Amino acid sequence: MSLSPHFLDELRNRLTLSEIIGRRIKVTRAGRESKACCPFHSEKSPSFTINDDKQFYHCFGCGAHGDVIGFIMKHDNLAFMDAVETLAAEAGMQVPKQTPQAAAKAKKEKDLYELLEDTTVFFEQHLRDSRNADALNYLLERGLSQEIIAEFKVGFAPDDGQALRKFLSAKDYTDKDMIKAGVLRPSTRGGDPYAFFRDRVMFPVPDRRGRTVAFGGRILPDHLRPPQRGDFVPPKYINSSETVLFHKGSMLYGEPTARRAAADGQTLVLVEGYLDVIACAQAGIRGALAPMGTAVTEEQLISMWKMIPDFTKIPLLCFDGDNAGRKAARRASERLLPLLEPGRSVNFAFMPDGEDPDSLIKSSGVKGFQKILGSSVSLFDFIWNFYTQGRVFKTPELRAGVIKQLENEVAHVANQEVQVHYKSQLREKVSETFFKRKEYGFKKRDFGGYGKSRNQGGAVIPMRPPSTKNRATRIFTHALLAAVINHPHIFEGVEDALCELTLSDVALDRLRQNIMGILSDDPLIERKVLIEQLKNSGFAQEIGDICNESVYVHASFCSPSAKEEDVQSSWLKSWQDGHSAGLGNEIQSGWKNVSCEEDEEKLRNLLLMKTSDDEI
Numbered sequence: 001m002s003l004s005p006h007f008l009d010e011l012r013n014r015l016t017l018s019e020i021i022g023r024r025i026k027v028t029r030a031g032r033e034s035k036a037c038c039p040f041h042s043e044k045s046p047s048f049t050i051n052d053d054k055q056f057y058h059c060f061g062c063g064a065h066g067d068v069i070g071f072i073m074k075h076d077n078l079a080f081m082d083a084v085e086t087l088a089a090e091a092g093m094q095v096p097k098q099t100p101q102a103a104a105k106a107k108k109e110k111d112l113y114e115l116l117e118d119t120t121v122f123f124e125q126h127l128r129d130s131r132n133a134d135a136l137n138y139l140l141e142r143g144l145s146q147e148i149i150a151e152f153k154v155g156f157a158p159d160d161g162q163a164l165r166k167f168l169s170a171k172d173y174t175d176k177d178m179i180k181a182g183v184l185r186p187s188t189r190g191g192d193p194y195a196f197f198r199d200r201v202m203f204p205v206p207d208r209r210g211r212t213v214a215f216g217g218r219i220l221p222d223h224l225r226p227p228q229r230g231d232f233v234p235p236k237y238i239n240s241s242e243t244v245l246f247h248k249g250s251m252l253y254g255e256p257t258a259r260r261a262a263a264d265g266q267t268l269v270l271v272e273g274y275l276d277v278i279a280c281a282q283a284g285i286r287g288a289l290a291p292m293g294t295a296v297t298e299e300q301l302i303s304m305w306k307m308i309p310d311f312t313k314i315p316l317l318c319f320d321g322d323n324a325g326r327k328a329a330r331r332a333s334e335r336l337l338p339l340l341e342p343g344r345s346v347n348f349a350f351m352p353d354g355e356d357p358d359s360l361i362k363s364s365g366v367k368g369f370q371k372i373l374g375s376s377v378s379l380f381d382f383i384w385n386f387y388t389q390g391r392v393f394k395t396p397e398l399r400a401g402v403i404k405q406l407e408n409e410v411a412h413v414a415n416q417e418v419q420v421h422y423k424s425q426l427r428e429k430v431s432e433t434f435f436k437r438k439e440y441g442f443k444k445r446d447f448g449g450y451g452k453s454r455n456q457g458g459a460v461i462p463m464r465p466p467s468t469k470n471r472a473t474r475i476f477t478h479a480l481l482a483a484v485i486n487h488p489h490i491f492e493g494v495e496d497a498l499c500e501l502t503l504s505d506v507a508l509d510r511l512r513q514n515i516m517g518i519l520s521d522d523p524l525i526e527r528k529v530l531i532e533q534l535k536n537s538g539f540a541q542e543i544g545d546i547c548n549e550s551v552y553v554h555a556s557f558c559s560p561s562a563k564e565e566d567v568q569s570s571w572l573k574s575w576q577d578g579h580s581a582g583l584g585n586e587i588q589s590g591w592k593n594v595s596c597e598e599d600e601e602k603l604r605n606l607l608l609m610k611t612s613d614d615e616i
């Protein structure tokens with residue numbers, strides 16, 4: 001999918017930058033320019049200026065700079081295409097589709113989105129209807145404010161199975177569309193289709209851009225709806241089934257709010273249900289997300305990592321403190337090991353028995369919940385605790401046995417760089433536990449309590465001098481990046497190698513990660529658009545350094561005029577050669593020579609490197 005520069009210009013012209021920004025932060029007019037307190041760094045007096053004539057913003061405090069698309073990408077934490085679509089909707093423009101088929105598909109989807117939006121409004125109106133006051137009172141009694149109910153568009157589905165159908169028919173939607181959107185069920189007895197959600201509190205599920213794509217519905221509690229005698233006990237929660245717009249396994253409830261929170265540097269917290277997400281958001285923990293009625297999937301874990309703009313991505317997974325919670329955590333840890341990458345992990349937090357975040361915030365306030373989050377353990381410590389807690393290892397066989405189990409576990413870490421560190425930490429832990437202690441037993445404590453809480457984000461790690469002083473390394477890395485920028489269509493073929501190429505030059509590595517992020521979202525993007533996006537994300541200088549003749553002269557395959565069909569093979573060959581020569585991958589080659597703990601510590605720091613730019 002590519003967009004013409006003409007379309008993008010038209011989009012920028014239709015929008016007034018200060019208005020778009022003013023919908024998101026407080027903007028004050030000052031002469032020909034507008035001013036605001038910069039949303040990208042913390043400040044008390046405004047140094048963020050907006051120039052509507054020139055269509056750019058600039059912050060004199062932190063140097064943030066860009067156009068309206070760049071602002072939305074950064075502020076709303078969206079990929080380029082999502083930012084463009086968001087802005088096009090605000091400008092009342094249609095993003096052009098390439099083929100008539102794509103246009104027809106988009107039209108159908110648009111109708112479904114509108115249907116779901118109208119349904120959301122219908123449910124909201126019914127929650128405000130005095131006949132359903134008990135439903136609204138129930139939410140208010142649970143501690144939700146009117147504001148947060150409105151923000152999350154919580155509603156109520158009336159008991160009347162035809163009410164929604166009448167409402168939507170009056171707006172010219174067909175039964176077929178309503179069934180397709182998942183809000184109506186066909187009757188199995190030949191009668192009229194009827195509402196899927198009845199007599200339930202409704203939670204619209206927004207996609208990353210905030211459009212409703214599905215619903216979750218909760219029954220009212222027993223004191224409001226005494227259970228009827230009979231065989232059928234309605235499930236507490238039901239969700240829309242899968243539709244063209246709703247893919248349960250890859251989406252998380254709360255994504256638009258959490259995305260913005262992640263962009264503001266808040267930690268993402270995975271909780272269990274709709275009400276947990278809303279209660280957290282109301283308490284100021286706006287990075288809360290929940291899977292919808294299922295255990296967390298690989299896709300959801302990866303999606304959480306993608307939402308975090310920093311190099312170090314460590315969301316927190318929150319589980320019940322009971323046996324079921326531990327089992328769920330165990331399953332999550334099994335899913336996670338093969339997915340780990342340098343800088344990517346999770347922490348685990350366990351709720352006190354019988355509490356969920358919603359109830360805990362109600363009983364002990366947000367501080368009580370934050371205390372639980374603060375006592376979280378790393379994935380490594382979780383696994384260690386899982387095998388050792390509450391057990392006694394009196395004999396050599398038992399000790400060897402548990403070590404074997406842990407080694408097997410560590411073998412599931414697919415990323416070699418991370419695995420090296422898991423192995424070394426395991427050795428350390430085994431040695432301090434079994435070779436220095438007299439007692440080989442572990443006290444049984446709260447599941448999350450053993451082992452120290454690790455907060456890697458807080459450590460200040462010195463910047464490493466750029467290794468690209470070395471000329472060969474520089475040309476090697478520049479050429480590889482230039483080829484991908486100039487020929488984005490090779491991405492799929494080189495993705496794995498590009499992923500492994502961890503550059504010690506911080507700016508270049510961030511550029512590499514940005515390229516990967518954009519291309520994973522949109523592998524068919526055009527060169528020009530890609531470059532524009534990267535420049536908008538603040539990489540103008542790096543692009544200038546990389547995409548120029550002084551690089552192409554050394555490696556013709558990376559120039560824009562190189563033959564498309566040759567680029568990928570030359571890229572892979574060059575990568576292989578450079579790789580064996582140890583270029584551009586000091587981190588990885590460093591692993592092979594880890595000789596003492598100090599070196600190892602250095603390498604670990606390198607991987608967890610958090611630069612000062614990350615805070616901007």
Ligand SMILES: [Zn+2]
Nearest residue numbers: 038041059062
């Ligand atoms: Zn700033």
